[in-house]
Amino acid sequence: MADFISRSPEETLAWAEQFAKSLRPNDTVLLLGEMGAGKTLIAKGIAKGLGIREEVTSPTYAYVNAYDDYLFHFDCYRVTSEEQAFRLGLADYFGAGGICLVEWSENIAGLLPEDVKRIEIIKRGEVDREIRF
Numbered sequence: 001m002a003d004f005i006s007r008s009p010e011e012t013l014a015w016a017e018q019f020a021k022s023l024r025p026n027d028t029v030l031l032l033g034e035m036g037a038g039k040t041l042i043a044k045g046i047a048k049g050l051g052i053r054e055e056v057t058s059p060t061y062a063y064v065n066a067y068d069d070y071l072f073h074f075d076c077y078r079v080t081s082e083e084q085a086f087r088l089g090l091a092d093y094f095g096a097g098g099i100c101l102v103e104w105s106e107n108i109a110g111l112l113p114e115d116v117k118r119i120e121i122i123k124r125g126e127v128d129r130e131i132r133f
Contacts, residue, residue, distance in 0.1 A: 002132070002133055003130060003131065003132050003133075004130075004131040004133070005124070005128065005129075005130055005131075006127075006128065006129045006130075006131060007127065007128055008127055009038070009041055009127060012038055012041050012042065012045065012121075012129055012131070013041060013044060013045040013048070014045065015045065015131060016041070016042045016043075016044070016045025016046050016048075016049065017045045017046070017048050017049035018049065019042075019045070019046060019049065019119070019133065020045070020046040020047075020048070020049025020050050021049060023046070023050070023099050023117075024099075025097050025098065025099070026094075026095050026096075026097060026098075026099075026113075027099050027100070027117060028094055028099075028100040028102060028112060028113050028115075028116045028117070029046070029099070029100070029101050029102070029116065029117045029118070029119060030102050030105040030112075030116055030117070030118045030119070031043065031101055031102065031103045031105075031119055031121070032105070032118060032119065032120040032121065033120060033121035033122065033123075034123065036123070037121040037122070037123055037129065038121045038129055039103045039121060040056070040057070040058045040103070042101075042119060042121065042131075043056050043073050043101050043103075044056040046071070046099075046101060047067055047071055047073075050068075050070070050071055050099070052067045052068050052070075052071055054067050054068070056073060058075055058103075059073055059074065059075045060075045060077060060078065061078075062075075063075065063076070063078070063079065063088055063090065064090060064093065069098070070097075070098045070099065071098060071099050071101070072093045072098050072099070072100045072101070073101045073103075074090060074093075074100065074101065074102040074103060074105075074108075075103045075104060076090070076102065076103065076104040076105060076107040076108050077103065077104040077107070079104070079107040079108060080107075081107075082107075082108055082109070082110045082111055085107070085108040085111055086111060090108060090111065091108075091111045094111070094112065094113050095113060117133070118132075118133065119131060119132070119133045120132040120133075
């Protein structure tokens with residue numbers, strides 16, 4: 001795992017935009033970190049790096065937001081079981097040709113593809129973040 005220290009939300013956004021260039025169709029990226037760590041900010045940067053112009057927002061109540069039918073941003077915080085996630089159709093997105101970003105992936109661990117990328121965001125202050133990838 002590599003590390004990056006971000007000193008501002010702007011640095012985090014720029015890092016994520018660069019990280020996006022490493023992504024390929026069918027990639028699944030787990031966004032790990034506590035509430036407020038910056039998972040959605042990372043998703044915004046990845047979307048920008050992929051050329052998506054839509055505003056990226058947290059899909060907390062929708063479970064998944066689709067952008068350009070290519071980037072799928074999951075928020076599984078409210079998912080109570082893998083069975084619920086399966087019934088919601090979340091597993092259908094994996095391996096369907098797009099890129100999946102998954103927040104709170106531990107709630108659907110059994111549905112995730114075997115080969116995933118991980119980005120862990122650790123708060124190191126009010127705006128400082130350690131990003132492990």
